[in-house]
Amino acid sequence: MQSIGKYFIFLGSLLKNRESFKTYFKLFIDESIKVGTNSIFLIATVSIFMGAVTTIQTAYNLVNPLIPKYVVALVVRDMVLLELSPTIIAIIFAGKVGSNIAGELGTMRITEQIDALEVMGLNSSSYLVLPKVLATIFMFPALVVTSAFLSIYGGYLAASFTGVISPTEYTQGIRFQLNEFMIIFAMIKAITFAFLVSTISSFMGYYTKGGALEVGQASTSAVTNSVIAILLADYLLAQLLAQYLISF
Amino acid sequence: MIDLENIQKSFGDITVLKGIDAQFKPGLVNMIIGASGTGKSVLLKCMVGLEQPTVGSVFYDKRNFSNATRKAQIDIRKDIGMLFQGAALFDSKSVEENVRFPLDILTHLPLDEKLDKVNQVLDRVGLTNTNTQMPSELSGGMKKRVGIARAIVNSSKYLFCDEPNSGLDPQTSITIDNLIKEITQEYNITTVVVSHDMNSVMEIGDYIMFMHQGLKLWDGTSDQILDSEVDEFNDFVFANNLMRSLKKLRK
Numbered sequence: 259m260q261s262i263g264k265y266f267i268f269l270g271s272l273l274k275n276r277e278s279f280k281t282y283f284k285l286f287i288d289e290s291i292k293v294g295t296n297s298i299f300l301i302a303t304v305s306i307f308m309g310a311v312t313t314i315q316t317a318y319n320l321v322n323p324l325i326p327k328y329v330v331a332l333v334v335r336d337m338v339l340l341e342l343s344p345t346i347i348a349i350i351f352a353g354k355v356g357s358n359i360a361g362e363l364g365t366m367r368i369t370e371q372i373d374a375l376e377v378m379g380l381n382s383s384s385y386l387v388l389p390k391v392l393a394t395i396f397m398f399p400a401l402v403v404t405s406a407f408l409s410i411y412g413g414y415l416a417a418s419f420t421g422v423i424s425p426t427e428y429t430q431g432i433r434f435q436l437n438e439f440m441i442i443f444a445m446i447k448a449i450t451f452a453f454l455v456s457t458i459s460s461f462m463g464y465y466t467k468g469g470a471l472e473v474g475q476a477s478t479s480a481v482t483n484s485v486i487a488i489l490l491a492d493y494l495l496a497q498l499l500a501q502y503l504i505s506f
Numbered sequence: 507m508i509d510l511e512n513i514q515k516s517f518g519d520i521t522v523l524k525g526i527d528a529q530f531k532p533g534l535v536n537m538i539i540g541a542s543g544t545g546k547s548v549l550l551k552c553m554v555g556l557e558q559p560t561v562g563s564v565f566y567d568k569r570n571f572s573n574a575t576r577k578a579q580i581d582i583r584k585d586i587g588m589l590f591q592g593a594a595l596f597d598s599k600s601v602e603e604n605v606r607f608p609l610d611i612l613t614h615l616p617l618d619e620k621l622d623k624v625n626q627v628l629d630r631v632g633l634t635n636t637n638t639q640m641p642s643e644l645s646g647g648m649k650k651r652v653g654i655a656r657a658i659v660n661s662s663k664y665l666f667c668d669e670p671n672s673g674l675d676p677q678t679s680i681t682i683d684n685l686i687k688e689i690t691q692e693y694n695i696t697t698v699v700v701s702h703d704m705n706s707v708m709e710i711g712d713y714i715m716f717m718h719q720g721l722k723l724w725d726g727t728s729d730q731i732l733d734s735e736v737d738e739f740n741d742f743v744f745a746n747n748l749m750r751s752l753k754k755l756r757k
Contacts, residue, residue: 275576277611281611365597366597369592369594369597370590370591370592370594371594371595371596371597373556373590373594374588374590374594374596376555376556377554377555377556377583377586377588378583378607378608378611378612379579379580379583379584379611379612380611
């Protein structure tokens with residue numbers, strides 16, 4: 259409970275005694291490149307295979323002759339938009355970016371770089387963490403969109419290569435009765451998960467005490483806690499928003 | 507000038523500083539010495555605002571720093587430079603960017619003026635043409651020099667050094683010590699050095715303050731050290747062979 263309280267105080271400190279917009283803008287661009295651009299390769303690779311495997315698995319399990327083939331693509335699309343792209347990619351993102359954030363801030367803490375910023379009169383948490391949080395919130399939804407597109411394309415490639423479903427049927431399934439709220443739902447999830455990963459990882463890194471061993475532990479805790487928070491938030495968002503999928 | 511008035515600091519039930527009064531004058535190298543765990547670093551942190559004293563105040567030229575508003579503290583901080591134990595250079599920034607950093611955040615000078623200042627202080631610490639090097643490419647002594655350059659680039663009036671010689675060979679230690687001394691006199695800075703290196707104390711210390719278990723037990727000049735009659739201070743000072751020999755010689 260004490261840690262949760264400290265986490266919320268930490269969040270409050272991000273908005274206190276902020277620096278100039280110009281300072282944040284430069285840091286925001288740098289962080290966006292680190293958080294976003296550097297994650298594209300991993301996200302793209304995972305997404306293509308995720309889509310391909312989902313297509314093949316669904317096709318082999320949906321063998322009832324009464325179910326039209328294009329339903330496979332429809333299932334893939336809904337799974338990708340609702341769960342795979344926002345949630346699974348968020349977990350991978352927590353592993354890559356979350357551990358990186360915690361490691362970077364933890365190292366800065368134990369090597370007194372954060373103290374150096376404080377001595378110069380900067381609010382170190384706001385200066386270091388706020389651009390990371392904003393960059394993650396800005397870039398992660400873009401990564402989710404990229405992931406969704408590539409997953410669906412991965413499914414298309416798998417369908418073409420293996421012949422479990424024809425490309426025409428796949429395209430038809432992808433376009434069949436798309437509920438646009440799914441995209442809004444995916445974006446809400448993406449923004450929520452991005453906030454959780456960036457703030458929890460920053461919190462873990464920022465309050466690191468000790469040496470190299472503790473930096474490693476902070477990185478591990480950042481990933482573990484981020485993943486738990488993602489899954490919890492996923493459940494809560496599903497509970498809150500799934501009803502709108504039907505009414506939209 | 508820096509004045510400390512009854513500085514006390516507690517962490518929970520543990521009292522680390524038990525009421526320190528001191529005055530550090532400009533143009534002098536003021537040294538705080540003592541064994542590990544006596545509260546030297548905590549006192550330094552209270553002085554630069556990294557810790558808030560539980561009781562007491564720090565005054566910078568009569569300006570109360572400990573109880574000042576954040577804005578007033580920032581104004582005072584503009585005059586403060588600090589050299590950390592490990593230099594605390596920003597890993598992702600080059601030497602030039604590290605040294606320029608205080609100017610970027612504390613001033614609105616045009617870039618060419620900032621670069622002039624950066625080159626000036628880099629020349630002063632003997633690191634000409636190292637602008638593009640990264641901290642990972644520097645030796646321990648060079649990192650300390652960049653740290654000093656960063657601390658004085660904004661024409662600081664107060665310089666704090668936390669164990670400036672830790673991790674350095676004796677020759678480099680003397681170079682860093684002399685650099686601190688020269689800069690202090692040249693720019694008339696109030697320098698406060700936390701150290702437990704007696705060589706440094708004898709080499710550059712103008713005013714020495716000895717701390718033991720959170721208290722100031724002795725203060726004076728380096729010439730007065732050998733005549734001290736405080737047992738704890740003598741135990742600390744004469745734990746060193748060199749200092750014992752010096753005392754014998756004096757006798």
